[in-house]
Amino acid sequence: MKRVEFFFDLSSPYSYIAATQLPALVERTGAEVAWRPMVLFAVFKSSGNDMPARVPHKARWMGQDLQRWADHYGIPWKMSSHFPLNTVKAMRLILVDDAKAGAVALAAFRAMWAEDRDITQEAELRRIAELGGLDPTTALQKIEEPAIKDRLRANTDEAITRGAFGAPTMLVGDELFWGNDRLQFVEQALERIALRAK
Amino acid sequence: MKRVEFFFDLSSPYSYIAATQLPALVERTGAEVAWRPMVLFAVFKSSGNDMPARVPHKARWMGQDLQRWADHYGIPWKMSSHFPLNTVKAMRLILVDDAKAGAVALAAFRAMWAEDRDITQEAELRRIAELGGLDPTTALQKIEEPAIKDRLRANTDEAITRGAFGAPTMLVGDELFWGNDRLQFVEQALERIALRAK
Numbered sequence: 001m002k003r004v005e006f007f008f009d010l011s012s013p014y015s016y017i018a019a020t021q022l023p024a025l026v027e028r029t030g031a032e033v034a035w036r037p038m039v040l041f042a043v044f045k046s047s048g049n050d051m052p053a054r055v056p057h058k059a060r061w062m063g064q065d066l067q068r069w070a071d072h073y074g075i076p077w078k079m080s081s082h083f084p085l086n087t088v089k090a091m092r093l094i095l096v097d098d099a100k101a102g103a104v105a106l107a108a109f110r111a112m113w114a115e116d117r118d119i120t121q122e123a124e125l126r127r128i129a130e131l132g133g134l135d136p137t138t139a140l141q142k143i144e145e146p147a148i149k150d151r152l153r154a155n156t157d158e159a160i161t162r163g164a165f166g167a168p169t170m171l172v173g174d175e176l177f178w179g180n181d182r183l184q185f186v187e188q189a190l191e192r193i194a195l196r197a198k
Numbered sequence: 199m200k201r202v203e204f205f206f207d208l209s210s211p212y213s214y215i216a217a218t219q220l221p222a223l224v225e226r227t228g229a230e231v232a233w234r235p236m237v238l239f240a241v242f243k244s245s246g247n248d249m250p251a252r253v254p255h256k257a258r259w260m261g262q263d264l265q266r267w268a269d270h271y272g273i274p275w276k277m278s279s280h281f282p283l284n285t286v287k288a289m290r291l292i293l294v295d296d297a298k299a300g301a302v303a304l305a306a307f308r309a310m311w312a313e314d315r316d317i318t319q320e321a322e323l324r325r326i327a328e329l330g331g332l333d334p335t336t337a338l339q340k341i342e343e344p345a346i347k348d349r350l351r352a353n354t355d356e357a358i359t360r361g362a363f364g365a366p367t368m369l370v371g372d373e374l375f376w377g378n379d380r381l382q383f384v385e386q387a388l389e390r391i392a393l394r395a396k
Contacts, residue, residue: 047255050248057245057363061376068383165255176259181379185266 002031002193004186005171007159008105009040010087012167013062013077016113017069018180019106019168025183029190035101037091038156040167047165069180076114087112088152090119092143093129095151104132200229200391202384203369205357206303207238208285210365211260211275214311215267216378217304217366223381227388233299235289236354238365245363267378274312285310286350288317290341291327293349302330 006022008015022033044051053059063079070077090108094101107128111117117124125143126136142148159169163176170177172189204220206213220231242249251257261277268275288310292302305326309315315322323341324334340346357367361374368375370387 047253049253049256055245055247055363057361058247058376060361061363061374064374065376065380072383163255163258165253165259176262178256178259178263179379181377182263185270 001197002029002190003034003172004031004190005034005036007036007038007155007164007167007169007171009038009043009167010090010105010108010112010119011084012040013066013079013113014069014180015168016109017066017073017075017077018170018183019109020073020075021180021183022102023106025187025190029187029194031190033102035094035105036155036159037094037105037152038159038164038167038169039088039091039152042156043160043164043166043169046160049165052166076110078114078116080112081116082112082118082120085118085120087119089125089143090128092148092152093125093132093134093139095148095155096129096134096139096142100133104128104134107131199395200227200388201232201370202229202388203232203234205234205236205353205362205365205367205369207236207241207365208288208303208306208310208317209282210238211264211277211311212267212378213366214307215264215271215273215275216368216381217307218271218273219378219381220300221304223385223388227385227392229388231300233292233303234353234357235292235303235350236357236362236365236367237286237289237350240354241358241362241364241367244358247363250364274308276312276314278310279314280310280316280318283316283318285317287323287341288326290346290350291323291330291332291337293346293353294327294332294337294340298331302326302332305329 008019025031026033053062066077093108094105108119111124111128112119119125119128125140129136129139162171166178168180170186172186175189177186206217223229224231251260264275288306291306292299306317309322309326310317317323317326320338323338327334327337360369364376366378368384370384373387375384
């Protein structure tokens with residue numbers, strides 16, 4: 001019942017910032033997180049939105065703003081030298097085993113936005129799988145199977161249908177929250193559920 | 199020295215949300231606010247940015263999000279039935295007397311985003327002038343004078359030169375902060391100035 005659906009793309013640095021805060025939010029609220037990777041490019045295209053970094057003034061500000069959030073939370077942050085890059089394979093890894101989705105996602109986010117690794121490379125995908133508790137060889141086979149490919153597409157379609165236009169998109173029931181800077185409202189929504197359940 | 203420059207357009211609801219919090223921020227920090235109206239349309243055009251409400255999914259979310267901020271701060275909020283509208287005359291009123299800029303701006307913001315008034319109308323401009331402590335007749339003459347018109351244009355040009363791409367844009371020295379949701383970072387920047395001055 002007390003559940004937040006976290007729709008994200010590994011290529012979104014604000015999704016990384018939000019993701020790092022989810023373990024503590026789970027700790028405080030007792031909520032469950034559904035880690036739901038989606039293809040942000042498709043969400044932008046379908047909703048008619050643009051990449052935020054398309055505007056030069058905004059891109060410059062975002063670099064400063066992301067550093068402020070990283071300082072605020074005390075987390076590592078480094079602009080990726082590989083951006084933009086295709087995150088689809090790494091996102092499929094997150095869908096291999098739901099019980100390990102959070103660990104795989106956090107390992108992939110750290111590789112991408114704290115350690116400047118190239119998460120399109122097979123060796124890096126194997127490392128992320130291992131850090132997330134998956135068997136790397138099995139996991140790398142699975143991400144080429146239609147069932148996993150279909151889940152990523154289905155997540156993307158569902159995010160669009162439910163109103164997403166950017167990342168991260170967090171849903172508590174039908175309430176949609178966009179951006180790491182709305183985590184406080186997500187937490188309040190979870191607390192309202194807890195109150196109603198009493 | 200301890201000063202935040204608040205660049206805004208009265209047509210921006212997130213600028214309204216931020217503006218309502220500035221008196222308390224001044225109280226806490228002892229900082230001075232420079233109320234700097236600018237023409238947001240020109241800022242969007244020059245920076246290559248789009249109106250956020252252009253994307254339907256985003257517009258729907260913004261309606262919910264603004265209500266969440268209003269509830270969070272305990273301030274009145276109502277979507278304007280007059281939006282979009284030309285806010286230039288009302289913004290010139292804010293530039294008539296710097297000592298009264300904050301009072302005039304807050305009266306205009308309330309009229310626009312809490313009371314659903316049409317701030318393009320002369321009777322409403324007179325009422326806002328009066329609420330802000332200006333003589334309405336003198337103020338309405340002044341806003342037709344080149345000196346005041348030039349100040350609004352100069353604010354807009356300066357905001358663009360200094361990196362603005364949306365509203366509200368808050369500057370502490372050269373540090374730029376975008377959005378009501380960055381007021382915490384503005385406050386931290388003001389506190390750093392206070393520490394350096396010791």
